[in-house]
Amino acid sequence: MSYQSLYRKYRPQSFSDVVGQEPVTTAIGNQIKSGRTGHAYLFTGTRGTGKTTVAKIFARAVNCEDPRPDGSPCGECEMCRGIADGSLMNVIEIDAASNNGVENVRTIIEEIAYRPQKGNKKVYIIDEVHMLSAGAFNALLKTLEEPPEYVLFILATTEVGKVPITILSRCQRYDFHRMPVETLVSRMQSVLSEEGTKVEDKALSFIARQADGSMRDALSILDQCLAFNFEEVLTYDHTLEILGAVDNSVFTRIMEDITEQKLADAIKLLDDTVMKGRDIQAFVADFIAYMRDLLLISAEGDTEADIADILGVSTDTYEQMKSVAKKLETDTLIRYIRIFSELSAQIRYSSQKKTLTEIAIVRLMHPEMQEDAAAMRQRLAILERKIDKLERDGVKVNAASQQTGAAVQAPAKKLPLPKALPEDVQMACDNWGRIRADASGALKSLLAEAKPSTDGSNLVIVCGNDVSAETLKDNADDLKAILERELKKEVTFVIYGPGKGEDPDTKYPDLESAINFDVEINDNF
């Protein structure tokens, strides 16, 4: 007898055998018991969640002469046996992916006109129904609305969004959910005990995680591993090897190298992994999943046991991951995931998968290549770690950072100028013409109408009016630069402009003498 896959061999034959979709199987079982089934159903959900399996049980149940208490087919009556061995044509399965045209639907409509030779119902299971063409959907619509009472439609789809609303509204809809890791594991365990094969629990958890909620995938991955494994027990390590997958501990080591800025070590690990024949695309996908898990761990509260369960990892692995997660900021992790998600898209069609992956690792370690806030915070964290290390090595960091600071600033900042003495300020007033000549643009004309003066220690610049004064204040930096250039001193100055009808003397009492003095000087200049 030819080999039958585990998925087919152990395909559930009754509603109670179907795991993980209890709300659906209970509802449909109840309808069968009460004899109140509808005429059109839509099963939606990701692949391998049991849509077709439940549809087949349903199709036999509506024809069964003596359904079981839960509504399942008995499996023994003439109808059940006839459908199972193919001698009765009450159940018709159509794959819409390859039969998606109007003519395919017309064929169905023509057949529907004839009652089944035996049994109550003719059941049409249309798989991947979203693949039907627009014309085919239209052709189906009328029949779906009012089929003969002996017809039952079960439409199944992985992409309910692509099914027209007119079809949806004519069906009873049931959603099939992804199955949790523990459901997949316990189902695999019961299959394995029937088979008399031993598999490590850790291997089963790993397979369940790879299957991502799909029972079909879980059982086919298990199939694949068993086919390759000639040992007595299928171990976790064998499973990793067979699937070309990477052990979590490798990711933990790479992550540690990344946080410690050990580029060479991280690249070497990647190299070793690739040399062992691991697929880079899968490596990148698994690493993203690993980082997502770290994110969950770093976000968790006191519910450790739950998280370890959700992640489906052993306590050891969990502890390892936790210590890595502690060293990473949430922002940093999100940035890493973003970089690797971009990488995952990039390498799909690239022949330079390994090089691109190495570059991504470099990007993880060098946040200075990016300008966003998360990268900045990471740069800070790296700096802090470096300073910590320096301090541990006995370097006095305060002195060092001051020196560094001075060295960095030196080229930009001139040596501080000595403060101007009263005689220097007087000199400025005396040489106003030279200062005026040094200015350009708006500043030049503002200085032309302004009168320089001194209050004893500061330079006082009196403008013709308050508007000019404000404008001059806007140009204060340029003026300061000119004064420093001309006097080689740091001059503090006050800019003053009287408002309309305002007496300068009341606002600036000391001004009068100064103005008089300076005005004369300047006029003479």
Ligand SMILES: [Zn+2]
């Ligand atoms: Zn039966």
